[in-house]
Amino acid sequence: MKKQGIKIVTIGGGSSYTPELVEGFILRHAHLPVRELWLVDIEAGREKLEIVGNLAKRMVEKAGVDMKIHLSYDRREALPGADFVTTQMRVGLLDARIKDERIPLSLGMLGQETNGAGGMFKALRTIPVILDIVKDIQELCPNAWLLNFTNPAAMVTEAISRYTDYKRAIGLCNLPVGLIAAFANLLEVDSERVSMEIQGSNHFVYATDVFVDGESVFDEMMNQYIANEANETMTNIHGIEFSSDFIRGLGAIPCSYHNYYYHHSEQLEAQLKEYEEGAVRAQFVKDVEDELFELYKDENLAVKPKQLELRGGALYSDAACNLIDSIYNNKGDIQYVDVPNNGTVSSLPNDAVIETACIITKNGPKPIAIGEFNPEINGQIQMIKTFERLVVEAAVTGSRAKAITALNLNPLIPSDDLANKVFDALLEAHLDYLPQFA
Amino acid sequence: MKKQGIKIVTIGGGSSYTPELVEGFILRHAHLPVRELWLVDIEAGREKLEIVGNLAKRMVEKAGVDMKIHLSYDRREALPGADFVTTQMRVGLLDARIKDERIPLSLGMLGQETNGAGGMFKALRTIPVILDIVKDIQELCPNAWLLNFTNPAAMVTEAISRYTDYKRAIGLCNLPVGLIAAFANLLEVDSERVSMEIQGSNHFVYATDVFVDGESVFDEMMNQYIANEANETMTNIHGIEFSSDFIRGLGAIPCSYHNYYYHHSEQLEAQLKEYEEGAVRAQFVKDVEDELFELYKDENLAVKPKQLELRGGALYSDAACNLIDSIYNNKGDIQYVDVPNNGTVSSLPNDAVIETACIITKNGPKPIAIGEFNPEINGQIQMIKTFERLVVEAAVTGSRAKAITALNLNPLIPSDDLANKVFDALLEAHLDYLPQFA
């Protein structure tokens, strides 16, 4: 990497998350000298990008760091010379997410932004775009690392792994960092001291070991978790707890997204109620965003506003900055990212993307060997990976058949008949963003 | 095997199926000289065994074959010298199956006799008994082959594979033979000419290739199946058809039990309706059985009555007789049975039992290599195997935790909360047969 400092290109730069990212770079500037930050967006997002870009400029100026903010509506202008590219775009914006959630609910099933019918359509919209971005990276800045925040991170990253020969894409998510924080809280130790083994895919990971200062405390933690002491701090979606025997038999700690599977009926009931009241989560998120942009416009604002932390996804920027930091500074620490399996687990293909503990050096992430998934969770992870692999194939080839098969294999979809119905309804709603199915 | 003829011991000999088995041996007597058939049952089944046993004796006498029928209430008396042992007992009888179906439905979920909560309890009741039988076989007739008909066949056979060192257990089911028959019908050829590749576990297999005279006709068949021409003859449970795109994307033909998964909502609705009307399938089966035993009592009856064919499981006896025939006569033909994986599929442990195409010789079944499950179905099969493995462990160790975890991982169970509830309700109902959970 260049001695004169780092160049970063953020695609989807007009996102409400950007101020967090900017703050992250400012705080780390002493050892992570970002000199250029290019915020790139599409024409349709010009208004937001200008608001966010101006805020970013004010933040940098106030902090007095030597970091230049560039705004661009043409990624090919921005990419040359980039050291890192981050992607946080949302194809179809929040309106598309609202449809992803509401349409499945209208047919009596969970939309689920990652692995349900809604998540599938997010993948179908996003994958062709990300593959185009990778093509540009390979041409214009082939040594840059791509950090993909865009959900569903596993499928998006796996599409790159399977359909390009670009080897520097890393998916990342704030969920693992959140697990670490929750475990630290529960164990009453500083989160820097906590590490873990996780097994699974993005938004579908289980913690299978937890360490404090490198020493396993998993058995104690499991006992504590089982004894329900854990539940106060392990906030789950809608606050539903797992039964002791389930966790004991599982021998692992599920993540919050597992609620959709292991509390399927309760989640469905709750979301149907929200749906009937017109209040799905995507709508809530949209309202928060509108409010944030109002704040961002304020020319006196020159720091990240507190309200952003309520937005959800709060630690995303931390995850990204830490990953960039460890690569740039060759830290050799452990982070939890989405990377091609490459033998980490013997029962998945090498090109399947998993979320797993990696050593991060200048050479990128190197996964710690797992060998085989724990037998108690192997089936569920394999099931979700089959779903993901079919969706990736459908996204690239435009095969309705692969998409329908993926839906049928997913426990959140109640039947073949409804799989066909929900697919058709979502396809119609999103047709503008799905040229491969035209 | 002894020159003087074959000795067979049938545990659960009082079953209504027995006349079919007897007929099978009579028809094959020229090349499969069964000289002794021991029908063994427990004291509680004495009445039925006597009825069935007497019918069997009349059948043999009428056919004029040299086969001696013995009735016994002590398997240790029967086993010495046995060449083949068949198990077709039903721990807790049909009353238990009625509970297996009704109790889950009372909580709003499918019981599903193989892989649902009901099937789990059938496994929990049966596995300790089968392990005891194997212990006796290993002591009294260690070279005998055990043919297990008792459902859930995959779990029962896997319990033997994992918890004993007896290597001569084979699970078998009439479903694959039924698939062959349906394919033959569809292709308008004699079923002897049809063979197939299947992937999966008992009651959860997919046909992934179909051959006529050894030549693959799969692509044509799939097209025909997709074009719906297949559906008339491929009778599915409740007659629901799969969508063309699902089958096309799957690249494989599901079996009838897959209706419980891919038509989950419709199946549930239909069975809840039956439940409310007091008419679950187990009750229907029981009524048919009662009727059959009335027929069997008729001292003028000396052949298998036609009505038995309506009973379901019609081809079981054929499956068993053919397997015994091929082992005894070292036929080297292909049959579809439940055996330890032993590397047939690389992503499952060696001791996991799969249902697969095997060459049958005097040395028993040898599976044809598969390598890896097709990527489109890998996840579902892995999921069901994880369920099965946990249930087997729960059955042997009496671990409520493993049982609850198994239920949670099963797509038929709507939530952790209901998993706990249905377990407790079924445990209470079946406690007499579940000493390991006492």
Next chain:
Amino acid sequence: MKKQGIKIVTIGGGSSYTPELVEGFILRHAHLPVRELWLVDIEAGREKLEIVGNLAKRMVEKAGVDMKIHLSYDRREALPGADFVTTQMRVGLLDARIKDERIPLSLGMLGQETNGAGGMFKALRTIPVILDIVKDIQELCPNAWLLNFTNPAAMVTEAISRYTDYKRAIGLCNLPVGLIAAFANLLEVDSERVSMEIQGSNHFVYATDVFVDGESVFDEMMNQYIANEANETMTNIHGIEFSSDFIRGLGAIPCSYHNYYYHHSEQLEAQLKEYEEGAVRAQFVKDVEDELFELYKDENLAVKPKQLELRGGALYSDAACNLIDSIYNNKGDIQYVDVPNNGTVSSLPNDAVIETACIITKNGPKPIAIGEFNPEINGQIQMIKTFERLVVEAAVTGSRAKAITALNLNPLIPSDDLANKVFDALLEAHLDYLPQFA
């Protein structure tokens, strides 16, 4: 396959083996109606082809079967409409083999026609030719089965598996049939009753189980073999026997080619002596061939002469005829052929070719699952497969580096220095046949 009878094309038709093949087809004509046999050779082999072709015609005429013999010097003329293609050509003729043996011996190492430096060069000469033949088959008779006799059979077949998408190539060798015959002899039973499990690669297979009428007799056989009773009938090269403890510890029966590895020093000494006396095996074979062709010229000869059986490779034609028979007649019997691994053994890639027990039907050979090589022999087989894979790559790409590495990894090659020397000497000797290294 066509109702009007089978068309077979034999490339390298001028081989001295051809009369055996013709005899094989004559004997099986009732159920294997070969109507056309095309014997194809290159211009340089015109004299031999005419001699052999005329003998073939006389044999057919004498037998009175309806089989037409065609001679051709252009395989593209012969291939259209072929049902089976057999390849038995020898690129560079026996003169090349003499060099393959003599040049390594001149440098103090075994040439070894399959896996040593000599075998490597046979592969380097043959693989480009076979890939051209496959290209023609794919164009002119894509549904034909290719039966490759040409040594080294594993490498030649693996080249097709890895560098083409043609799926109907089968390698075959008379060694497994010879093992069966030896076991039958030892066990004093008819060889039809004997079958086995083998593990390994061509000319490097171990028998890991032996059955009579499908029942394993391996333990008895091993004891007998260990007790040296086996050795009289198990003729080994130069008659050297393996020690009892070696066989006992191995838990498997090596093949005659293993002498080169496990009796390395004795084999080397013996061959060096032969070499100094000017009498390598290839020279002996050449003398026999010359004699045979003299016989073949005799216009009164209309049957396969007895002397051919002394030629070595006596059962090759039987192996080929049986394989064709089982495919054509969909026999479903077990034969031992060279096919892509496709998961038969989990620790080798799918495209690696192994020699293994297969069920033979109209759909071709389907391997019986092995799972993992026995731990006692895994290392040796992996070692030879690494050698073979590197040689295949060298043959296709013309990489001297891959060839040198292959030689270095081979236990028959004494050192890196000699690996380089023997490669250069053989390359110079065979340069006309190795355009890829030019």
Next chain:
Amino acid sequence: MKKQGIKIVTIGGGSSYTPELVEGFILRHAHLPVRELWLVDIEAGREKLEIVGNLAKRMVEKAGVDMKIHLSYDRREALPGADFVTTQMRVGLLDARIKDERIPLSLGMLGQETNGAGGMFKALRTIPVILDIVKDIQELCPNAWLLNFTNPAAMVTEAISRYTDYKRAIGLCNLPVGLIAAFANLLEVDSERVSMEIQGSNHFVYATDVFVDGESVFDEMMNQYIANEANETMTNIHGIEFSSDFIRGLGAIPCSYHNYYYHHSEQLEAQLKEYEEGAVRAQFVKDVEDELFELYKDENLAVKPKQLELRGGALYSDAACNLIDSIYNNKGDIQYVDVPNNGTVSSLPNDAVIETACIITKNGPKPIAIGEFNPEINGQIQMIKTFERLVVEAAVTGSRAKAITALNLNPLIPSDDLANKVFDALLEAHLDYLPQFA
């Protein structure tokens, strides 16, 4: 670990290496507070232990650190409370090693202290002793980490992995550290900045990637190595270089022990010459040792004498101290140690010990995933692991058959006949130390 400082027990404490270990602990005392160092040896080694022990005491006193040296002739007295146990004993002393080298040479083959006939007998002598030590550790200090220096490290560590349930044994060797040093020298960077990927087993590893500051420099290094620039600094045994094409085709850098395989004939010739001159390496080592003990006796000596560095194995103590340091201080750095595979490589069993890059934390070493061995080296590594696994089994069970089979599979052993001869000669020579073969 205890707040009051670390307790270390060194079995084979009378070794000439001990002063290096003591120096290592003195130098690291600030952050690695070793409070007790127990040097344990057998009665026969009393004289040496006293000499070394007194030197150690003088060294500690001179350095002024708070570390107590204890001498003991009963490991059960020493073990309670130990945090780390290191094993560096030599069963049969250097006299045994002289036999390990001379006897095979007398029969015309390399003894090879690790993987040849000599190394096999070192394993046969050592493994029963190490298993006894582990039994004591499990009883007296079950949470202690065992660092095994004793050669052959792979086999000794694998014996623990396969035949005990103790999970805290780590094998280690100075060879990887030596590779790092050589690479650093070649690249002209500080060795702290260099890391690598290695594949293989102890004394049989290949470097498959090399990093400076985490960034791969492998391609440049390979080119430099191939261009022979590397050879001056990559000192190989007897200074023989590998050919460029061999290395290019291998795509990996062999280690010095590979000379025994890839320069087999030259190594054998050179050692036979030494043997005839009565000067095998073990004899040389013994002379150096005698000299060292003379030096150690000097009561004025209170530091590690320079001459020890000539001894060979110079960096062993560094390797050990660094490993203890990283475990104690939870460093999370990468070290190269011998650990059970546990899925690091999918084609080896989980309990097979490999030498591989691991992250070292308080929880011990965690291997970085490899997936599959590079195809060019897979065969050789599998071959050596098969040898090692058979030797381990022979050592535990006393099976002559397994030992003979292991020798036969080893490329250094010229024939089955000589395998039997060398085994018998070595067995007779070492019988006192091989009760399992009595």
